[in-house]
Amino acid sequence: MRLLRVNDNKLTPVEFLGTPTHQYAILSHTWGDDNEEVNFRDLVKNTGKTKAGYKKIQFCGAQAANDGLEFCWVDTCCINKSSDAELSEAINSMFRWYQNAAKCYVYLSDVSTGSSDSNVLSQGEWKLAFQNSRWFRRGWTLQELIAPRSVEFFSVEGNRLGSKSSLIQEIHEITGVPVLALQGSRLSGFSVGERISWAARRQTKREEDAVYSLLGIFDVHMPLIYGEGRQKALNRLRREIKENISINLPVAKGASFDSHMEEHNPKCLRGTRTELLHHIMEWAKDRNSKPIFWLNGMAGTGKSTIARTLAQSFADQGQLGASFFFKKGEAERGNATRFFTTIATYLMGQVPGMKSGMKEAIDADPAIPEKALKDQFEKLILQPLLQAPIQTIELVVVIDALDECERVEDIRAILQLLSRTSDLTPVSLRVFVTSRPELHIHLGFKRMPDGTYKDLILHQVAKQTIEHDIRLFLEHELGEIQQERSLSPNWPSKAQMQALVDLAVPLFIFAATICRYIGDRRDNPRKRLEAILQYQSVTYISKLDKTYLPILTQLFEDEDEVDMQRRTSEFREVVGSIIVLESPLSISSLARLLSIPKEDIRCGLDSLRSVLNIPDCEYIPIRLLHLSFREFLVDPRKKGKSPFWIDEKETHERLVAKCLQLMSSSEGLRQNICNLQRLGTLQSEINKCIIAKSLPPELQYACRYWVHHLEQSKWHIHDGDVIHLFLQKYFLYWLEAMSLIGDAYKCIHMIHSLQTLEYSDRSLSSDFLRDAKRFILRFRPILEDAPLQIYSSALIFAPEISIIRKTFIEHIPGWITQLSKMKDDWDTCRNTLEGHTESVNAVALSPDGQAMVSASDDCTVMLWDSKTGAGLSTLEGHTRSVNAVAFSPDGQVVASASYDRTVRLWDSKTGTNQNVINVDEYIRYLNFSFGGYYLDTNKGRISIYPTSSSFLPQQVCSFGLFVQQDWVCNDKMEKLIWLPPDFRVSTAYFRDRLLILGHVSGFITFLRL
Template sequence: MEALGAAVNILSAIDLSAKVGLLCLEYAKAVKNAQTEIAQLHREAVELEKALTDMQSLLEGADKEKLKSSQRLNGALKDSVMQLQMLEKRLHPSTSRKAMSRIGLRALKWPFESKEIDLFITNLRKNKDIILLTLQVDQTALLLEVNSTLSSLDQKWVLSRLQIAAGASFDSQAEEHNPTCLPNTRVDLLNQISEWVKDSKSQKLFWLNGMAGTGKSTVARTLAQSFSQSGHLGASFFFKRGESDRDGLSKFVSTICAQLVESRPTLALHIKATIDSDPHVFDKTTREQFSKMIVQAFSSTTEDPRNSNPTVIIIDALDECVRQEDVELIIHLFSHLEPSRIKVFLTSRPELHIRISFNSVQGTYDSFTLHEIPRLTIYHDISIFLSHELARIRMGYNLSVSEDRKLPPDWPGELQVQTLTEMAVPLFIFAATVSRFLADRRLGSPNDQLQEVLQYQAESRASQLDATYLPILNKLVSGLWAKQKEKVIKRFRETIGSIIILRSPLSRSALGRMLELSRDVLDGQLEMLHSVLDVPPDDSPVRIFHASFRDFLIDPEKSESWFWIDTKQAHRYIALRCLNLMEKNLRKDICNINRPGTSRLSIQQQVINLKGNTNLAQLLQDAMRLTLANLPIIDSHPLQLYSSVLAFAPKNSIIRQLFQRYMLELFSLVPETQDDWDGCLQVLEGHDNWVTCVSFSENSKILASGSNDRTVRLWLVDSGQCLWELHGHERPIVSVTFSQDSKLLASVSEDGDAQLWSVESGKCIKELNRYDDWVTSVAFSFGSRLIVSTRQDQTIRLWETGNEGSSQAYKGHEGWVENVVLSPQSGLAASYSDNIVHIWRIANGQLLRDLRGHADRVTLVSFSRDSTLLASSSYDKTVRVWRVDNGDCVQILRYKATVKALTFFPSSRLLVTAIYSEIQVWDIATGECIQELSGHRDWVTHVAFSPDSKLMASASEDETVRLWQVGDDERIRNKNSSDGSMLAWTVSTNRALIASVSNDHLQLWRTDNGECTQKLKGHDDSILSVTFSPNTRFLASSSYDGTVRLWKVDTGECLQTLEGHLVGRVHSTVGC
């Protein structure tokens, strides 16, 4: 009714204000002595009419129900109507129209005194202001509602983009049945942490540590629940070993972000903007994710003055995060968190790497050690817990049994509770596990179970874990004979061993399929372990309740125990089971695509089916080579594995020979290929122009390449994946180099621009071209503290990586400084200008000696790994090798053109150079070229060895980088005289002989002196497998020629050839 009244009054007021306005216009024409008052009244009437019209439009609009304030304006509207009625009556008396018609407008007289009209104007203005203010209130409410709707949409959009670690939050289903602190337990500790949260001057971190089973996670869940109710909780993350999303950082930041967006919706707008600007932000490093999604989000939002509560983030069980580096990173990131309104509560065991990490951020955290709480306090808390649980168990049991079987009302009695409490202190996990054990009806009555537990009273913590878990495990073998025990224990190790080492937990059905166990057998194995395993009734994953159970089972000191699990054997067992599953179920074109040209984008999953009983190590090595060599095409078009990849594999490739029937189905003419794999492991493609330089990180895990396309790429060496593509240079790259700690990369472009990059984030952290002249190269000294840059102002400069100022400048060159190279060991630097090489001492900048002898400009220099030799190349088409200690030239190598790439072999006895598209390996002592590597299609521009000496990288103008497998000096020197690489080998039963396979023949070697005693030839194709007879007198070999040959070991004579097999189908032999 109130809203209806308001609408009626608005219509009346609009009509009256219009009339008053028109009357004012008539008076303005006729009355000259009151023009000011008439104009003011007219203006107020018109403005009131506009305000009322606006209000009418809103009250009749779609949002009329939302205009709560406007619907309560009856007072102001009634007063406006009354004021306007009085004005109209005074301005338009009943006789006025007759008077005006009789004597005209000139006869009108202004009916108000000055003070009287001022009062009317004031009242009208007051009512208008009330109406306008009310409109603003309602409009503001509407805008806030719209903004809230938009924020809600932002929130939903962000949440839809974030990957969540299932089960990580305190209120997740996975944590639902895990306990919280009972009332009147942990009182002092919980109060202390609550005060820490409220105290604005307290440290930003609180570390609760304690040994396994002391109740850290229970405290964390209790706090999370409490802070959630009070509005303090921003996010929680409960790490759990063995769950792929919860034992690492792959989804850590995104999970924290999602919870923060739900608890602090104002953050959604910034996070949405971040994702919009960088859709792949969650593929970046954890550090960058944390900075953009958490630090910057809080920094960009203003604190609500009505809510000064800090935002608390709870992180539980840091020790269950698998990688120690990740734990260190978490502590570092949160300790440097800038927003003062964020506080972080963390729990963990006091393991060494965690203590070290916290010690490195001293002054940023408070801490508390659970197992140092006074024993009396722990005793009190555990006693309350046990009394509560035992009462619950007694009640549940008594409700389900007949009267004569019920437990006494005071069961188990005060003395028994005291004994259990003494056994438990300080391990809450003992109390929790024993409670589950007593409640498990499958194992017997609670009282019988209690008596078993009481037999394990102990003093040490190790004994406490025995008392916690042995009563449960011993039930598995109780009353069994020795052979029955062995069978049960074997099944236990296979089943439970698999559960505790799995990267991600599996459901019972998945476990059964993997372990090849029926549901009945598996359930029978698990049904007596519900006290230590969470076995859901549905198809959810099976999990251990507490990490201490895993610790107990794999403890090396318990290796003599029936229940000890050898993790290596457990991993081996799972691997064999998985291989068996793949052997049975995988096949070619498992997705039924049928067309080799189909892109991977349209295929959900593709696997290859490897059949045949070939030597596993040999097979895997060949598969690795095949995969690395063809990674780009396999990644984009997986079915090419069965066609072009096979067709271009070496003839002796095991994979090619196993699958050659697929290749022959597609090709009528197979391309000619090399017989065996060469030294090139992988070709890295991606640059759009010449690759000019390469450099390995000191840990040999990352390769950097610079290109004429003005980018630097960072590659993962083991997989060939491009980790970062660095943009920022405006000209082609001429030099890249890593710091000694592998954390920084320096790059130089041909315009003299030098930039310093973070390897972890891929971001440019500093530009080094602060001088007017160009930088021509950059190198790092030991410790990564100094950057050595050569310049075309004929100087070398040394500066600190963390300091903007240059520390020293060394002069002494007669021309531009083309490059500088640091020695690996002796603290020397070599630079060159014109045809002279200069050797410097880095520590003091002393010029030690000049190396003269080249007839034209020097183009490259390189130190040997042991820093005793230095090689230099020149436009005079020679390479000179110099002794560093005295400057003597010990070797001169002559070429037909200028060498483009130069480096020493890791042994320092061989030299690698490149000319045209070929790479040559030289014996420095003799000056002989002992090996040539081909494969690039254009000039090789750079070569570099990995610090671990396993790989060599070569850059080329064909826009690729190739990775080569490195052998030792002797292997390279003897390569041309060998009969072929060893593809497989086996050892005789008496360990006296080794039989090795080299393509189509065998060799026998004595193990005591390495002497080759026999060469066995006769097969017409590659040999697949070889085995000795148990008495070592005979040797059997199978081959792709379809035969098995039986050899006499002492003479090498072929005793018999077994024929009749299909070609290519003899994969194994068994010793006779």
């Protein structure tokens, strides 16, 4: 992008690679005769000052200087239109350039105020000319009106007429553009036809520009073909729109830095963290810098505040690609299930041309959002970015609190995949990551290729720098408290301030928390400050203890023993629940879940506003202000020593009971809870407001997380206990509710979790769960799509012996008066997996039975969840048919052999290729040796680690089952099972009575023998 530097009434062109980091003003105007406009050549040769168009360029520079802006942009002279490539890039980037401008000045050459004195003509007189201005009838000015945040209108004399905000009603009436669109609402919320209609009466000099001027309005990228005519250009635009508007990936709610949930969280106070922020901003600008920056520091050192500040700065400069702020205990923000889909969604809006690659990937595999992280990253981010047109844009992805992602395996996968951003050339992509210095994260970074990342340890920043920043923060916050509460000007004293600084360093969370505590209007700030300073001389407790103990101790001041026991019990029940909830709840929802009056909860939490975010509205969720408060309360070292200690196991047990109680209450689950009129109503057809009313937040929470709390409580399920009784009465109602809230796919995992809690696998309850699992697996497609089909199709076609069918048979609709006899028992077929496109040649189970791997003629290896049948990852690298696969003894590595004469080793958790071994023979079978250091094959033993020879002569080990013509045979070629025509297969694998068949069609079938 080329800008004009404003300096002493001189305008000098300055080239920027990518998005400028400087703020700039941008001019919007109507073109005069081409001969009278100052073009790029005039600018370079300094020959355009005599042209009529120079006046508006002078105006733009002067106005920018008045507004304190060093740079401005004018289309006539900042684009070299003799370069087709530059013109195409400019037109495709124009909307974003206007969007990123600090100010947009609209110069109306046909609107006069009559004099340099704007008061000479009344507003009524110039408004008529304003309404009739040809600026409102030109094609390109539509995006120039909509895109910028700040639009100001000026007369031909340079007098300000008003802004888009102040004139919004008049502009709406003139243009027909909805007020919401003018106010900055997402344009995707307006239909395609409506957006095209905004330009219907607008004119352009070249007929194709009437279409090209809409590219930014629809956020599409397409090449310019002048001479194709308006209709052909419009047809191409419609095709691009059609390809783009269907992309709708799941996004983690509240994960972006500017989400409503993050809105009131702090950013760095002006004057603090200056050197650090400058250092990181310089890293982001340097195209030769390492692509990943890891800022790590212990709890409370201010990492999230820094990340939030940087994300805002990058966003202000148009450099933010995406952001994801992990938050433990906040549903999809606490895990990686929606991490890459969220990042991809935001990058899609920043990188022109990325959408087409994403669209191709989703069309080829609509289930990508549910696949392994490796597949999501490669198909939704890496490949679309590699396929995008080369662009001079620099983007940064900000990832905060990676340590709060719940699964270590996911953290490891994320780090390995992010290291591949160095492969990108079309776009310069940087990744900024914050986390605590956990060992698994440290090792994850160390495994990255050399030169991939740089790191900075926050708590090792020079003590004097941290002390300076904390002092500045305390002086600012306490100064505001002193003014608001009319305290003495010398409060706090210098000695008190120094004591607070000494207590806080190096924890910013201490400074922030005590300032909230001291500033609470329900008590005297002097008294609270003195309470904090009492801990100054205490050396045997941690910094976090010194942060939170004063706040909690004041809860029980002046309480007798009876009242204190009551208050601590209430504290553990309410606050304990808040800190272990999987997803935050509002006061209203928490009250209904715990069966505690709202007033009691609000009163009990009123004194905890310095550690909890408690909204005034009772329907907005309560949130922890910092994870360290939870860690302080559940610290096992405090058991029996602190009245504030929370027993996690006991709290989870209590929440299980409350969830079950709510779901089975008169206001809980029931058949057809949304009162749908038709059994065939699809979940996607139901109004979301109806679902929300029928299943309020606390009931949705209970449905989603009761099994999680049961797992955490270490409960063992017995015949006739509350879990067994609940399932016998409410199982189908629960399935219906999960289908309605879009989480039916989670039910199979939850049932599997319940099975692991069974006290005995030979009990009525274990039989019920086994049947429930078969029921869900068989009818999962209809459970996900049509909730009420649970009571008709699923029950009707379940086998006669099914426990679920026999338990709930009275729920079959009454109008079905006679049923033909179903099969007596479930089919031996447990599940059929679809994913390979050609014949399956080999399958194997992981040692723990949780995962399965398959090899195919389609040159791929696929990993599967053997319990649910979900595809986990597609491993690509072989160039010919893959013949054999095996798991290592610890399940961490998968080996595959191919006709391309290679053996590949893969990480079974992340799907990344660890090693490629070239061999001279075709390998048909392979297996790991007992220790996992060798691969035994039909051609001998292969060393996994480099040796002088890959093959070591060795007797071939046993390989289980094989398929010989129409039979499944063992390794001695003894015929075991005859395969009917419908079950003719290309490979088989047998273990623990589970037979896995790979079909020529590419399907995989599970049989329990």
